[in-house]
Amino acid sequence: MSSAIDILVSEVGPRDGLQSVKRAMPTADKKRWISALAAAGLQEIEVGSFVSPKALPQMADTAEIVQHAISIPGLRVAALVPNLKYARLALEAGAHLITIPVSVSEPHSISNIRMTHPQIIAEVKAIVALRNEAYPQVKIDTGLSTAFGCTIQGIVPEADTVRMAVTMAEAGVDAVNLSDTVGYANPAQVKRLFTKVRAEIGDKTGGAHLHNTRGQGLANVVAALDVGVTTFDSSQGGIGGCPYAPGASGNIVTEDLVFLLESMGLNTGIDIEALIDARKILLEALPGEAIYGLVPDAGLPKGFVPARQLALT
Amino acid sequence: MSSAIDILVSEVGPRDGLQSVKRAMPTADKKRWISALAAAGLQEIEVGSFVSPKALPQMADTAEIVQHAISIPGLRVAALVPNLKYARLALEAGAHLITIPVSVSEPHSISNIRMTHPQIIAEVKAIVALRNEAYPQVKIDTGLSTAFGCTIQGIVPEADTVRMAVTMAEAGVDAVNLSDTVGYANPAQVKRLFTKVRAEIGDKTGGAHLHNTRGQGLANVVAALDVGVTTFDSSQGGIGGCPYAPGASGNIVTEDLVFLLESMGLNTGIDIEALIDARKILLEALPGEAIYGLVPDAGLPKGFVPARQLALT
Numbered sequence: 001m002s003s004a005i006d007i008l009v010s011e012v013g014p015r016d017g018l019q020s021v022k023r024a025m026p027t028a029d030k031k032r033w034i035s036a037l038a039a040a041g042l043q044e045i046e047v048g049s050f051v052s053p054k055a056l057p058q059m060a061d062t063a064e065i066v067q068h069a070i071s072i073p074g075l076r077v078a079a080l081v082p083n084l085k086y087a088r089l090a091l092e093a094g095a096h097l098i099t100i101p102v103s104v105s106e107p108h109s110i111s112n113i114r115m116t117h118p119q120i121i122a123e124v125k126a127i128v129a130l131r132n133e134a135y136p137q138v139k140i141d142t143g144l145s146t147a148f149g150c151t152i153q154g155i156v157p158e159a160d161t162v163r164m165a166v167t168m169a170e171a172g173v174d175a176v177n178l179s180d181t182v183g184y185a186n187p188a189q190v191k192r193l194f195t196k197v198r199a200e201i202g203d204k205t206g207g208a209h210l211h212n213t214r215g216q217g218l219a220n221v222v223a224a225l226d227v228g229v230t231t232f233d234s235s236q237g238g239i240g241g242c243p244y245a246p247g248a249s250g251n252i253v254t255e256d257l258v259f260l261l262e263s264m265g266l267n268t269g270i271d272i273e274a275l276i277d278a279r280k281i282l283l284e285a286l287p288g289e290a291i292y293g294l295v296p297d298a299g300l301p302k303g304f305v306p307a308r309q310l311a312l313t
Numbered sequence: 314m315s316s317a318i319d320i321l322v323s324e325v326g327p328r329d330g331l332q333s334v335k336r337a338m339p340t341a342d343k344k345r346w347i348s349a350l351a352a353a354g355l356q357e358i359e360v361g362s363f364v365s366p367k368a369l370p371q372m373a374d375t376a377e378i379v380q381h382a383i384s385i386p387g388l389r390v391a392a393l394v395p396n397l398k399y400a401r402l403a404l405e406a407g408a409h410l411i412t413i414p415v416s417v418s419e420p421h422s423i424s425n426i427r428m429t430h431p432q433i434i435a436e437v438k439a440i441v442a443l444r445n446e447a448y449p450q451v452k453i454d455t456g457l458s459t460a461f462g463c464t465i466q467g468i469v470p471e472a473d474t475v476r477m478a479v480t481m482a483e484a485g486v487d488a489v490n491l492s493d494t495v496g497y498a499n500p501a502q503v504k505r506l507f508t509k510v511r512a513e514i515g516d517k518t519g520g521a522h523l524h525n526t527r528g529q530g531l532a533n534v535v536a537a538l539d540v541g542v543t544t545f546d547s548s549q550g551g552i553g554g555c556p557y558a559p560g561a562s563g564n565i566v567t568e569d570l571v572f573l574l575e576s577m578g579l580n581t582g583i584d585i586e587a588l589i590d591a592r593k594i595l596l597e598a599l600p601g602e603a604i605y606g607l608v609p610d611a612g613l614p615k616g617f618v619p620a621r622q623l624a625l626t
Contacts, residue, residue: 154616184614186576187535214614215569215607216576219531222500226539256528263499263529294528301497301527303467 149184183213207231238292462497496526520544
């Protein structure tokens, strides 16, 4: 994270969002959108995933998107990969950060990526070995999916999440993020779990990937802030993250998150008006898709002062 | 608040909600809805307002609604009044609690109820005097509107809110609630302001009336919980509270609030499934109205345990 900001907002819309949308966003629009997000001050963007183009044709152009994104000065470019084979492509394309989803719930892991825990742990170790050998400057994050509960398994014991975080840290990843994949988390649990994970893996404790499926996304952000979390994933317009119903966004909405943080006096480095402007690209490029966010509709409060200006007064 | 619960959820839908909806809900439906909410475990309901029936014909039957509500065992029945004239009607009807909105922003007070600060303060004192003389068992709350900001005035200095809280406590009200009337509050401000008010008026510090206009409602609840707030207003389906746009509820949604609290292990005394069932009455009685809430759409998590059962394990 840049020392100039208090909180890193990591935009996952171009990956998590676009791979949940049935229609593929044209490559030129993806580039234009990523450029606009970076121009609004976003410092880290997960621009796509390297996965089977048969399974997710929306992500078939990810190598080209990474090429574009790494040409933007100051932007940290992340790409998601499910295994060693695709990690190789991400590394070759020049991603600065690769993220590997690992489900704490083994039934979810098997259902989602058809790998048992021993299999995915072996993949992570192989990816770390490749990075260490040939791409030492690249960072590797794991996102612990279903860290707060699972639609298949139900309750996920906190000890299981802590144990998997330790396993990942020992496997050599740089950061372990906790993901509320299905919108089950509550603020008390968020505080407990980040505290327990930090007690075990210290500075390798990463950010929070929270969903708003049950309207609890920003409430969980407040809890995570209280226990020292400084990186949050979100997506512009709340796209992606398994929405259930009208109004029920999956991912927390970047615009509403940035408003929360900035209004609390936490500098994100993001110009919220420029960020809201970037929605136009999304609306044009994905006609008919549900785009969420209440701050864009309601507008900024009269007299609103962003955090960086508050600090000057 | 009953000693058996941790947090009091005060339902304001039948007042705040229904007076924002253009069509009047039929009296029989109001009674059925209030009964269903009480049966779901809600212990306090603001059932209506005593106001000019010309201005708000939706509230013309409030005396009859109060009569019905006070017949429900264990339910604390609140009614809103703007001045002494209508307070008298509320007291005669048998309300257990009367709430008086007082704007911290004087321009808002003048615009909203056509009273300056000296005028509304005089009304509050007159209402307290009437209560003391003839209805000593009735409680009086003031809700400080625009406590966190105002669409007319913009920023509302925190000192102004604290000063008005002190004025109200000195005027003899039992509790001073803080209201985010226009959805401007942020969690840092919520913590600061409740802490400052409590430092001045102690146990007369009341609950939080928060809006979700910019998606920050439950985030602000988490902050308020952190500084000891134990009463929260909300409305079923998020009706009322000046919605701006589709998806932008004004009031926080009772269903999502109860889910937040119960999942944190805080007992509200409310059966969330019975609460969600009560939405049917709202949907039937207000066809075509926007009804919000993400928990009712997404469903309860697999393995969800309400707080009162958690306490038994």
